[in-house]
Amino acid sequence: MRRRLHFAAPQALAPTHGRAPVPAALIRTWAYIRRAPGTYIWLTILLVTSVVMHHLTPDALESVLQRRSTNIHNLLLNPGRVLLTSALWLDGGSWPLYFALYNVFHVPAERWLGTKRWLAVLTTAHIGATYLSEGILALAIHTDAAPHSAVNTLDVGVSYALAGIIGVLTYRIARPWRYGYLLGVLAFYAVPLITGRSTFTDVGHFASVLIGLACYPLTRADPGTWSPLSPLRTSPPTPAPTTDAP
Numbered sequence: 001m002r003r004r005l006h007f008a009a010p011q012a013l014a015p016t017h018g019r020a021p022v023p024a025a026l027i028r029t030w031a032y033i034r035r036a037p038g039t040y041i042w043l044t045i046l047l048v049t050s051v052v053m054h055h056l057t058p059d060a061l062e063s064v065l066q067r068r069s070t071n072i073h074n075l076l077l078n079p080g081r082v083l084l085t086s087a088l089w090l091d092g093g094s095w096p097l098y099f100a101l102y103n104v105f106h107v108p109a110e111r112w113l114g115t116k117r118w119l120a121v122l123t124t125a126h127i128g129a130t131y132l133s134e135g136i137l138a139l140a141i142h143t144d145a146a147p148h149s150a151v152n153t154l155d156v157g158v159s160y161a162l163a164g165i166i167g168v169l170t171y172r173i174a175r176p177w178r179y180g181y182l183l184g185v186l187a188f189y190a191v192p193l194i195t196g197r198s199t200f201t202d203v204g205h206f207a208s209v210l211i212g213l214a215c216y217p218l219t220r221a222d223p224g225t226w227s228p229l230s231p232l233r234t235s236p237p238t239p240a241p242t243t244d245a246p
Contacts, residue, residue: 035107035110035111036106036107036110036111036115037110037115038110038115038118038119039102039103039106039107039110042102042106042158043098043099043102045088046088046089046090046095046098046158047095049088049089049090050090050094050095052064053089053090062154064089065089065091065154065156066152066154067085068082068085068086068088068089068156069082069086069152069153069154069155069156070082070083070086070130070134070155070156071134071151071152071153071154071155072134072137072138072141072150072151072152072153073151073152075130075131075134083126083127083130086130086155086156086157087126087156087157087158087161089156089157090156090157090158091154091155091156091157092157098158101162102162105162105165105166105169106118106122106162106165108169108172108226109121109165109168109169109172112169112172112219113168113218113219117218117219117221118165120215120218121164121165121168121212121215121218122161122162122164122165123161124164124211124215125160125161125163125164125165125167125208125211125212125215126158126160126161126164126208128207128208128211129160129163129164129204129205129207129208129211130155130160130204132203132204132207133155133200133201133203133204133207134155134200136200136203137150137153137200138151140200153200155201159201159205159208160204160205160208161208162208163189163205163206163208163209163212164208164209164211164212164215165212166185166209166212167185167208167209167210167211167212167213167215168212168213168215168216168218168219169181169212170182170185170212170213171216171219171225172219172225172226173225173226173227174225174226174227175225177227177228178225182213185209186209189202189205189206189209190206193206
């Protein structure tokens with residue numbers, strides 16, 4: 001018998017109306033960003049404020065940051081405003097560094113937990129660690145262990161929220177890798193406290209990690225875990241069976 005040959009009819013090309021096709025790399029980048037919208041909106045705001053910081057004089061920058069600082073004085077006068085605005089400015093470290101850190105920690109956390117639960121964890125860590133650290137500073141001032149001028153100490157940045165997310169990501173990692181990750185995180189944030197050279201912000205960072213760990217109930221709705229061995233366990237796709245035409 002002769003083999004019958006089948007020719008597929010050519011498909012019509014979709015009209016482009018004169019527009020250039022969107023590069024595949026741009027499509028993949030947008031797909032990556034839209035899976036963690038909260039993180040990239042935050043990074044965009046931080047980029048804008050970082051540019052503003054580089055165009056201000058030192059005195060003007062000090063004035064801007066002081067009005068947004070979560071120090072004791074501002075927390076007593078307008079806590080809601082400074083708790084929000086203090087997390088929109090960077091104090092130490094460049095924006096590219098935080099861009100990398102946000103992609104390593106915030107992006108997987110937001111994709112895992114969803115934007116609402118991710119936001120709940122970082123907000124709880126930011127507010128809780130702020131009040132705890134500033135409360136310790138207030139106690140030090142009350143006992144004359146710190147000068148009264150410390151009520152106006154500059155305290156802005158995103159590190160408390162980041163530490164909280166780093167803490168909650170412990171539950172994203174599969175056992176036994178989880179224990180090594182947790183040990184490394186606790187050691188990193190505990191070193192300043194152990195060496196006796198800690199400041200109130202070091203206390204806040206360690207407290208943020210503990211707050212993140214305490215957010216375990218928020219992770220139970222999506223208990224999926226990640227393992228560094230997962231890519232090795234992925235089997236290659238099985239090819240579809242082919243049939244020869246008579």
